[in-house]
Amino acid sequence: MAEQTASSIVLDNRRYWEALAPERKGEPVESFKSGGSVLNEHERAAVGDVRGGRVLQLACSVGDEALTFAQMGAHVTAVDLAPSHLATGRAKAEALGLEVNFQEQDMMNLDQEITGFDLVFISWGGVCWAPDIHAWAQLVAQRLNPGGSLVISEHHPLWEVLSVADEDRLSVSGDYFNPGRDGYYDPLKAPEVTRKIGTPDIPHRSFVWNIGSVVGAVLAAGLTVRSLQEFPAAEMYPGLGERASSIPATYLLTAAR
Template structure:
C-alpha cells in the first residue's frame, strides 16, 4: 500500500461519516492555522505538563497522532525527540501542517488518512495520541480501539487528552446559568445539532456553519473499549479548566478535561493505577 494514499475506511458506514466530515473540515481549516512555525522553531510546545508526564520519555520513540489537525501537537512531540507521524482526514489541514513543519525545520511525517484505515507501514508504534476534540469524531469505539491496539508495539500506549463530555452537553448561557444542550448518554447516536460554543473553531459563530457528525463518549465507554481491545489502564484523571466555563463563579467545580493512558502490556498481577 502506498503510505501516502488517501484510502477509504474498510467499514462502509464509518467511511460515510468520515467522508461527510472531511468535506466540512476542508471548508473551515483555512481558519484554523494553529500556532505559527516560529513558535515551534523557538522550542514552543502546545502539550500540557500532564500530557508530557503521562507519555513519559518519547526520545527516539515512534509517535502517531490521530486527527492531527494543523500539526501543532505533532510538532510539539517532535521537539521532544520523538519520530512523529500525524494523520488527518482533511487535506487542507495536512497542507497547513506540512508547510509549518518545513518552515519550522522540524521533520514530521504528515499524511492525509482515515484513522479507521491507517497506512500499512504504521505499526509497532510506541505511542498513539489523540488530542483535544478528536475522540468525538469516532463513530465506533470498539472497532477503533481494536484497530489502534493492533498497531502498538508490545510495550506501546494510547494517550488521550480531551474535553470532558460533560462540557460537551453543558453551555454557559448567562451569569451562573448552565443549559443542557445534548444527551450525555446518547453514545452511538450522533448529535442532531451542535451548540455554537461546541463547534470547531472556524465554524463557530459562522452564519451558515458546515454540518458535522459528532458523538458524545463518556470516559467510561472509552476506557471499556480500550480494555476490551486488550489494553491495560494505567492513568485516568479528570480536571477543571476554568476558562471553559467562563461566566460561572466556581468553574473549577466542574470537570472540563480528562486524560487517559492505556498500555498494551503490563506485568501479570500488576493492578492498573487509576489516579484522581
C-alpha cells in the same frame, strides 16, 4: 436523520473540516522556533520521554502537537482526513526543518503499514470523530508495540453536554448516553474557528463518547488503563462564575499495551 454508514459519515466530516481549513492555521512557526510546546504539563508528564521513539498522532489537523513531538526527538507519523490541514502541517515542518510523516488517512481505517508505535496520541476534539469507539480502540491497540502507550487528552464528555444558562446555572443541552450528534447542540462546543467564519453548510456528525464508553473500549481492546484524570477549566464554562472550577472540563487517559 436517515441511517448513515460509518464511511459516509467520514466523507461528510472530511468536507466539513476542509471547509474550516483556510482559517485554521494553529500556532505560528515562530512559537516553535522559540522553543514553544503545545503540550500542557499533564500531557508532557503522560507522554514522558519520547526521544527516539515512534509516535502516531491521530486526527492531527495542522500538526502542532506532531511538530512538538518531533522537536522532542520522536519519529512522528501524523494522520488526518483533511488534506488542507495536512498541507499546513507540512509547510510548518519544512519551515522548521523538522521531519513529520504527515499522511492523509481515515483513523478508522489506517493503512496496514502505519503500525509499530511506542505512543499513540489523540487530543482536543479528536476522539469525537470516531464513529465507533470500540473499533477505534481495537485499531489503536493493533498499531501499538507491546509496552507502548495510548494517551487521550480531551474535552470532558460532561462539558460536551452542559451549557451555561446563566451565572451559577447550567442546562443540559446534549445527551451523555447517546453519542451521535449532527452539528452541535451548543455552538460553543463546535471548533473555535466557527466563531470566526460561521458554520459551513455541510453535514457533519461527531460523537460524545462518555467516560465509561472510552474506558470500556480501551479495556475491551486488551489495553491496561494506567490513569484517568479529570480537570477543571473555568474558562471553558464562560459566564458560569466561580463554580465553573467545581466541574470537569477535560480529561486525560493513559493506557498501555
